[in-house]
Amino acid sequence: MLKIALPVPDAGKFRNYLDALSALGAVGVAVGGDVDPAGFDGLLLPGGGDIDPARYGQANTASEGIKPALDQMQFGALDAFVKAKKPVLGVCRGHQLVNVYFGGTLIQHLERASAHSQCGGSEDRVHDTAAVPGSAVFELYGERFAVNSSHHQGVDAVGKGLVITQRAADGVIEGMAHERLPIITVQWHPERMCLAHARADTVDGIRIFECFLEMCRE
Numbered sequence: 001m002l003k004i005a006l007p008v009p010d011a012g013k014f015r016n017y018l019d020a021l022s023a024l025g026a027v028g029v030a031v032g033g034d035v036d037p038a039g040f041d042g043l044l045l046p047g048g049g050d051i052d053p054a055r056y057g058q059a060n061t062a063s064e065g066i067k068p069a070l071d072q073m074q075f076g077a078l079d080a081f082v083k084a085k086k087p088v089l090g091v092c093r094g095h096q097l098v099n100v101y102f103g104g105t106l107i108q109h110l111e112r113a114s115a116h117s118q119c120g121g122s123e124d125r126v127h128d129t130a131a132v133p134g135s136a137v138f139e140l141y142g143e144r145f146a147v148n149s150s151h152h153q154g155v156d157a158v159g160k161g162l163v164i165t166q167r168a169a170d171g172v173i174e175g176m177a178h179e180r181l182p183i184i185t186v187q188w189h190p191e192r193m194c195l196a197h198a199r200a201d202t203v204d205g206i207r208i209f210e211c212f213l214e215m216c217r218e
Contacts (some may be wrong), residue, residue, distance in 0.1 A: 002026040005040040007077040016191035022090035037084035042216040045094025062109035086216040102159025113152040124148035135165035147188035
């Protein structure tokens with residue numbers, strides 16, 4: 001059984017991710033400290049608050065919910081898995097964190113943030129995207145498909161070795177992959193687009209987890 005590390009302090013808040021992995025025959029383990037890649041088949045970096053802009057050389061102009069200890073733990077976990085060349089899936093915050101790790105920067109508040117943030121309360125927004133032919137997301141879903149959205153920041157300068165795999169209509173980068181390493185990222189939330197949270201107005205998010213776990217098996 002595949003074993004996936006989630007570097008998070010509280011497993012309860014990330015139940016949707018754990019449920020998705022479990023449904024596919026894998027086990028997700030919340031790790032609240034240092035993580036040794038030798039004990040895991042892959043790393044899942046989930047959604048959450050904003051990354052400290054100091055990590056990408058900027059003053060804080062619009063970032064919210066910064067947790068330095070979480071940044072330290074997740075950047076440390078990512079560094080360990082990159083060096084071990086083990087698969088990584090980044091979701092929302094995780095997508096952005098991967099970009100910053102590889103030297104990229106973030107837009108601290110999108111010009112059209114209202115098109116990507118939640119629709120009041122806790123309801124995800126939905127919008128169309130376009131995938132790059134030949135990319136993993138293209139193979140999974142085709143060229144054009146709808147995803148959910150719950151963020152106000154986005155990738156700006158793309159990190160070294162990363163390639164864009166998906167964009168929203170307004171140009172916001174919705175997916176990336178590494179040129180050589182087994183790393184894929186999405187700005188959207190597949191864990192809220194599958195199983196009990198499947199939506200009629202988006203694609204099925206479980207296929208991203210299937211893709212990630214297949215990378216782990218390889």
